[in-house]
Amino acid sequence: MIALLIASASALFFALVGTPLFIRFLVTKGYGQFIRDDGPTAHHTKRGTPTMGGAVIVGSVLLAYFLTHLLMMATGSTVGGPSASGVLLLFLTAGMGLVGFADDFIKISKQRSLGLSAPAKIIGQTFVGVTFGVLALKFPDDAGRTPASTAISFIRDTPVDLAFAGTLVGAILFVVWSNLIITGASNGVNLTDGLDGLAAGASVLVFGAYLLIGIWQSNQNCGSPGAGSVCYEVRDPLDLALIAGAMCGALIGFLWWNTSPAKIFMGDTGSLAIGGAIAGFAILSRTELLLVILAGLFVMITLSVIIQVGYFKLSGGKRVFKMAPLQHHFELKGWQEVTVVVRFWILAGLFVASALGIFYAEWVVG
16 A cells, blocks of 8 residues: 555656646747637637646656555565556556657647648557557466456456457457557547646546555455455556556646646647556456446547537538537537536546446445
8 A cells, every 4th residue: 555655646746846847848849739720719828838748647657656666676565566467557558648749749840730640640559559459468477367358348357258269369359349448548538638627637537446446456356365256357456556546646746737727738648648548447457348437528528529520421511519529519608618627527526436336336246
């Protein structure tokens, strides 16, 4: 538990102190956000605000994770060194963040709304996702548990196994399945990141849930002495909880500067990294389908875009919402930006609370 506190506190410190330093660097270089002309007119005042702040979030988490393990090993703690699950999750987070960084850099350097071309962005995300998917089925522990499983999971692995036709087919289908989750989560966070503090605040709630899930799965792990019959087959739950705590700390530190009026935006660097991390937690903690509820705000906002685009094409130009994603619809209805953000945080909290309730109820019933 000491390791969790160290990781969370150090990530908070790194982000809180590192973000203003990064802001000064970006201002010096003239790297500011490009604002689309077809967005809400109130957002035009945000043009030039430093972006790519996700680099601070990712950097703070990486520093906090490895610093914590270094301290734990130096003091002879039983926590030990980095785990396979932890390193894979950080690879996915940093890899997706790197793709987002390239996208952001092109946007701000050329002052346009288009960064990486669609094929280049897809190739980058696919490379990171496929590498993660392949490696997640390797590195078994003493009990033979790998970081991920070919079984589709809800609160734990279900009887639906993608390896129904053999190991090779299962591995291929798992890579496809995991990439669908990664793409969906990263796009969901990316679409949500349109108002000051909205994506960062909602993500803190999701990672807070994974912190609790990781601690619970560690206490009720099938590999722990005295584990009950309703235990969890998760390879490294405590290390996943450590990263979740670090993500919470880093995002809170960043949110201090990202709240309205934002001094910096996370950009695609942050939204893709956060989305990748959320997907990684779902896959590695065996809560893939629970993610639909846990990240319900991101799902709701993504659906608003799908509905808007689909109806626009089918109806010949009519719209369901004044503007998509959903948060901009309420802005155009007259809600103040801060009002939209806080109310959407409340919705995110309700989704997270519902998912945690289902998670705990399943254990109680079992």
